[in-house]
Amino acid sequence: MRNLSMMTDYYQLSMMKGYLESGVHEDEVVFDLFFRKNPFHNSFTIVAGMESLIDYINGLSFTEDDLKYLASVGFDKVFLEHLRAFRFTGDIWGVAEGTIMFPHEPVIRVKASIFQAQLIETALLNIINFQSLIATKAARICEAAQGDPVFEFGLRRAQGPDAGIYGARAAYIGGCVSTSNVLAGKLYGIPVVGTHAHSWVQKFETELDAFRAYASSYPENCLLLVDTFNTIESGIPNAITVFRELQEKGFKPKGIRIDSGDIAYLSKVARRMLDDAGFPNTAIVASSDLDEDTIDSLKVQGAMITHWGVGTNLITSSNWPALGGVYKLAAAAESGALVPKIKISDNPEKITNPGLKKVTRIYDESGLFALADLIMLADETIDTSEPLTIFHPIYTWKTKTFRRYSLRELLEPLYLNGKLVYERRTVQEVRANVRRELDGLWPEYKRLQRPQIYKVDLSKKLWDLKHQMMLAHKE
Amino acid sequence: MRNLSMMTDYYQLSMMKGYLESGVHEDEVVFDLFFRKNPFHNSFTIVAGMESLIDYINGLSFTEDDLKYLASVGFDKVFLEHLRAFRFTGDIWGVAEGTIMFPHEPVIRVKASIFQAQLIETALLNIINFQSLIATKAARICEAAQGDPVFEFGLRRAQGPDAGIYGARAAYIGGCVSTSNVLAGKLYGIPVVGTHAHSWVQKFETELDAFRAYASSYPENCLLLVDTFNTIESGIPNAITVFRELQEKGFKPKGIRIDSGDIAYLSKVARRMLDDAGFPNTAIVASSDLDEDTIDSLKVQGAMITHWGVGTNLITSSNWPALGGVYKLAAAAESGALVPKIKISDNPEKITNPGLKKVTRIYDESGLFALADLIMLADETIDTSEPLTIFHPIYTWKTKTFRRYSLRELLEPLYLNGKLVYERRTVQEVRANVRRELDGLWPEYKRLQRPQIYKVDLSKKLWDLKHQMMLAHKE
Known part of the structure; x- marks a missing residue:
C-alpha cells in the first residue's frame, strides 16, 4: 500500500498545529470510531478494513516532499519539525475484521496524543466506511x-x-x-x-x-x-x-x-x-x-x-453509497487523568457516549447465538455467575434479564504503544469469520426487509455518566 | 500512479488468450467508450479522467510477479509471453478533459489490435466513469x-x-x-x-x-x-x-x-x-x-x-453513484479492411452505432453557443458554406437547418501508434475548460430540474449504415 500519510483533511493539520501552539498536543485522548445507522435498513453491519488500516498506520510518516508542500501552503517550521518526527505511538483497539457490529458501538478505539489521534481520523474513516459498507x-x-x-x-x-x-x-x-x-x-x-x-x-x-x-x-x-x-x-x-x-x-x-x-x-x-x-x-x-x-x-x-x-x-452500494461512520472524542487527559467528554446535540441520536469504553456481546449458554450487546466503561466487569439485567437506553423501563449466558469482549488490541500486536489474517480467514458471525445471528436479524432490531444497551454505569454529563451541560 | 496493468476483468484475459489461439489477436478493431444516459437527469455530462487514462496507458506492462500469478491461475506460457511483451501501440482519440458530452457520443475511441484494445477496457471505464460522474x-x-x-x-x-x-x-x-x-x-x-x-x-x-x-x-x-x-x-x-x-x-x-x-x-x-x-x-x-x-x-x-x-x-455522487459508461466494438478488420460492427438489442437505446466515427459540435455563428451535435463517420466532411440540415435519429421527420454556423470536431488524438500526442494539461487548465464549456451552453440546458434536451443526431450516412445493418441482422 502506498504512503497515505497526507491523505487527511486539512483541518486535522490546522488543529494539530493549534494544539501544538496551545501546548496541549501531547495530551492523551480517546476517540471512538462508530456509525449511527446500519446501511440499507439492515439490522447489522459487517466491519471490514482492518488490514488496510494496519497498512496505513505502519506506513505513517511524512516525506521531505510532503513537508515542502505543507510549507508552501503556509505551515511553519516548528510544526513541520513535529510532522517530520511523526510516528504513531498510541493504542488502537478494534474488532476482528469481519465482526458484525451495531449502531453506536465503538468499532475502533484510539488512545493516543491528540496530535496523533487527530491526524489519523480521516484515513481511518475512509477505510472502514467503504469496506464495511461493501462487505455488508x-x-x-x-x-x-x-x-x-x-x-x-x-x-x-x-x-x-x-x-x-x-x-x-x-x-x-x-x-x-x-x-x-x-x-x-x-x-x-x-x-x-x-x-x-x-x-x-x-x-x-x-x-x-x-x-x-x-x-x-x-x-x-x-x-x-x-x-x-x-x-x-x-x-x-x-x-x-x-x-x-x-x-x-x-x-x-x-x-x-x-x-x-x-x-x-x-x-x-x-x-x-x-x-x-x-x-x-x-x-x-x-x-x-x-x-x-x-x-x-x-x-x-x-x-x-x-x-x-x-x-x-x-x-458502489448504489442505494446507500456511504456508511456514515464518525470519529468522536470520548475522553481527554486533564492534569494527567482521562476525563470523559461528550458532544451534545438537539438530535438525541447524535449525542455521543462518553469515556473509555468497551463492547460486550451476550451469547446464549451454548455460545452460539448472540442475544444482545452492552456498551460499557472499559473498567467494568460482569459476574457471569449472577443473572444479568440490561435496559433500553431510551425506554429504560424495558429490561431483559439473562440467567444463563456467556460473554465475549469485542474490542481487541491492534496497536499498543505504537506496536502492532494484531495477528494479521488472510482474506480467507476473514471471510470464514464473517460466515461464523452470520451463523451466530438468528434469521430474524438477517432478513432483507424489516429485520428484527438487535438490542444494544448501555451499562448502568455508562448510562449514569452520560446522563449526568448531559444535565451538567444543560446548566 | 501505480502500475494498474492487472486491473482488468478476468474475461479480458480469457478473451485475449482466445483471440491469440484463434489467430485473430492482431486484427485491428475500433472500440467506442460512451454512456447511454446522463446522470441525475442532467442534460449533459462533463467528461473527465484523461490524465489518469494517460498515466494508466503509459504504465502498461506486466511484471514477472504478475505473470507468475497468472500462470498460477492457469494461463499458459504462450499467452504469458505475449503479455510479457505487451505494449500499447494503438491509437486513442478522446475529447479534451472537461468537455461537455451527451449520450451515445464516443468520448474515447480506441483503434488497436483486439489483443490490446480488449485489455484496456476495464481500466478506461473505471477511470472515465467515476471522474466524469463527480465532475458533473x-x-x-x-x-x-x-x-x-x-x-x-x-x-x-x-x-x-x-x-x-x-x-x-x-x-x-x-x-x-x-x-x-x-x-x-x-x-x-x-x-x-x-x-x-x-x-x-x-x-x-x-x-x-x-x-x-x-x-x-x-x-x-x-x-x-x-x-x-x-x-x-x-x-x-x-x-x-x-x-x-x-x-x-x-x-x-x-x-x-x-x-x-x-x-x-x-x-x-x-x-x-x-x-x-x-x-x-x-x-x-x-x-x-x-x-x-x-x-x-x-x-x-x-x-x-x-x-x-x-x-x-x-x-460518492450519492443519488446516482455510477455513470454507466460502456465500451463497445464499432468496427473490426476483416481481410485487412475495417468492417463496421453492431450490437443489436430489443432495447433501441442499447443498439450501438457502427463504424469509425467522430463527433462534430455545431455552434452559432459567433462560435460561442453550442446548438447541436452530430455523430458522423470519421471520413465525412461538412461544407460550412452550405446550409446544414440535421434530423432526429428516431423521429426522422423532425429536422433542423442551420444557415450560419461554425463547427468543432470534439475528438482529438491522445495516442497515435502508441505514442502520446496529447498535450497534458494542469488541473487549473481543465477547470477553465469546464468553465468555458458551461458558458457555451444556454441556461435551459443547465437548470437542475427538467433541463432542455440537447440535440444529438446522426449524420445521414451513419444513420443509413446503422439501419442497413439492423435490417441485415433481422434476416
Whole structure:
C-alpha cells in the first residue's frame, strides 16, 4: 500500500498545529470510531478494513516532499519539525475484521496524543466506511441468492481503482465466491472468474463461429454469453449446437450467461431449451443491474438462474453509497487523568457516549447465538455467575434479564504503544469469520426487509455518566 | 500512479488468450467508450479522467510477479509471453478533459489490435466513469450555489483513497473552489481549506477557551465551528466574544461554520446576531449532508449562507453513484479492411452505432453557443458554406437547418501508434475548460430540474449504415 500519510483533511493539520501552539498536543485522548445507522435498513453491519488500516498506520510518516508542500501552503517550521518526527505511538483497539457490529458501538478505539489521534481520523474513516459498507452489501446480496454463488463483477463501475480493489476484497469477505478483478485476485488470493463479452461475438463473422472459437480455447470451461443478437432465436440455439460438439469430444459444457432482457422469462426459456437438448446440469448465469431486491424478486418469480453476477449495485452500494461512520472524542487527559467528554446535540441520536469504553456481546449458554450487546466503561466487569439485567437506553423501563449466558469482549488490541500486536489474517480467514458471525445471528436479524432490531444497551454505569454529563451541560 | 496493468476483468484475459489461439489477436478493431444516459437527469455530462487514462496507458506492462500469478491461475506460457511483451501501440482519440458530452457520443475511441484494445477496457471505464460522474455532480452543486464558493469535504466518506483523491480533483474541475484533502492538494495544486472539528471544542475546558485558543493560532483566518453544544445560546455568542477580541487586536475575523440543525433557520439567526454585533462581512459556512437539491431549497428559503461545504453526497455522487459508461466494438478488420460492427438489442437505446466515427459540435455563428451535435463517420466532411440540415435519429421527420454556423470536431488524438500526442494539461487548465464549456451552453440546458434536451443526431450516412445493418441482422 502506498504512503497515505497526507491523505487527511486539512483541518486535522490546522488543529494539530493549534494544539501544538496551545501546548496541549501531547495530551492523551480517546476517540471512538462508530456509525449511527446500519446501511440499507439492515439490522447489522459487517466491519471490514482492518488490514488496510494496519497498512496505513505502519506506513505513517511524512516525506521531505510532503513537508515542502505543507510549507508552501503556509505551515511553519516548528510544526513541520513535529510532522517530520511523526510516528504513531498510541493504542488502537478494534474488532476482528469481519465482526458484525451495531449502531453506536465503538468499532475502533484510539488512545493516543491528540496530535496523533487527530491526524489519523480521516484515513481511518475512509477505510472502514467503504469496506464495511461493501462487505455488508455483499452479505445482503448473498442472503437474497439463498446459497447460489454470487460473482463480483463491478470493477468498471467502481469509484476509482481502490474502490474496485478493496471493494472486491470486501465483497468476497461478505460472501461472494469470486471477483472479475484480476488485480484483487492477485493481491488477496480471491478466486477470479470471467468468460467473454459481447465484443467476442461481434468480432467473429457469426455468433456460431464465435462460440466455436471460444469452445475451442475453453473446452472445459465453456460458458457462453447468449444475448449479443437474440437470446432465444440465436444465442441459445447456437450455444446448444456448440455444447453438442463439445459433448461429442468428451467435454462437459458449463452453461450460458444472460446479460440483458427479461431475465425471469429468458432464464426459464433457456432452462427448458437446455434441458430439452440434454444439458440439464448447465449453469445459467444472470448479470444485468442486479441487487438483493432484484435477486429476491427473481427468486419469487421462479427464475431458473444458478449463478449471479453482480456489478454496479454491489461495488458502489448504489442505494446507500456511504456508511456514515464518525470519529468522536470520548475522553481527554486533564492534569494527567482521562476525563470523559461528550458532544451534545438537539438530535438525541447524535449525542455521543462518553469515556473509555468497551463492547460486550451476550451469547446464549451454548455460545452460539448472540442475544444482545452492552456498551460499557472499559473498567467494568460482569459476574457471569449472577443473572444479568440490561435496559433500553431510551425506554429504560424495558429490561431483559439473562440467567444463563456467556460473554465475549469485542474490542481487541491492534496497536499498543505504537506496536502492532494484531495477528494479521488472510482474506480467507476473514471471510470464514464473517460466515461464523452470520451463523451466530438468528434469521430474524438477517432478513432483507424489516429485520428484527438487535438490542444494544448501555451499562448502568455508562448510562449514569452520560446522563449526568448531559444535565451538567444543560446548566 | 501505480502500475494498474492487472486491473482488468478476468474475461479480458480469457478473451485475449482466445483471440491469440484463434489467430485473430492482431486484427485491428475500433472500440467506442460512451454512456447511454446522463446522470441525475442532467442534460449533459462533463467528461473527465484523461490524465489518469494517460498515466494508466503509459504504465502498461506486466511484471514477472504478475505473470507468475497468472500462470498460477492457469494461463499458459504462450499467452504469458505475449503479455510479457505487451505494449500499447494503438491509437486513442478522446475529447479534451472537461468537455461537455451527451449520450451515445464516443468520448474515447480506441483503434488497436483486439489483443490490446480488449485489455484496456476495464481500466478506461473505471477511470472515465467515476471522474466524469463527480465532475458533473460538482457542476450541478455549484449551479445550485449560484456562484457562492463550494468546498469539497468528502474524503472520509469517499469509496476508498482513490475515490477521495480523484474525486477531489474531479470536484475541483467541476467548479468547487477547494478540497479538504491534503494529498489531492499536493498532487494537483488544488487549494486546500479547513479549520477545526467538534473535537477541538471538546478538548478544551469550555467552548470559549477553545475559540480563544483557535483565534490565537489563526488570528487572520479565524473561522469557528459553533454547533458543538448549542449554536444560538453558546456557539455564536462565544464566537462574537472572540471576534471582538480579535478586532481589538486589529484582526478581521473570518466567520462561523454550522454543521447540524436547521441550517435555514440557524443561518438567518446567525446572520442577524453577527450583523448586530458589527460583523456584517463574516462568512457563514454550512456543511451538513448538503447536495444540489438541499442547497437549492436553502436558497429558496432565504438561508443566509455564504459558503457551502459538501461532503458525502458529492464525493460518492450519492443519488446516482455510477455513470454507466460502456465500451463497445464499432468496427473490426476483416481481410485487412475495417468492417463496421453492431450490437443489436430489443432495447433501441442499447443498439450501438457502427463504424469509425467522430463527433462534430455545431455552434452559432459567433462560435460561442453550442446548438447541436452530430455523430458522423470519421471520413465525412461538412461544407460550412452550405446550409446544414440535421434530423432526429428516431423521429426522422423532425429536422433542423442551420444557415450560419461554425463547427468543432470534439475528438482529438491522445495516442497515435502508441505514442502520446496529447498535450497534458494542469488541473487549473481543465477547470477553465469546464468553465468555458458551461458558458457555451444556454441556461435551459443547465437548470437542475427538467433541463432542455440537447440535440444529438446522426449524420445521414451513419444513420443509413446503422439501419442497413439492423435490417441485415433481422434476416
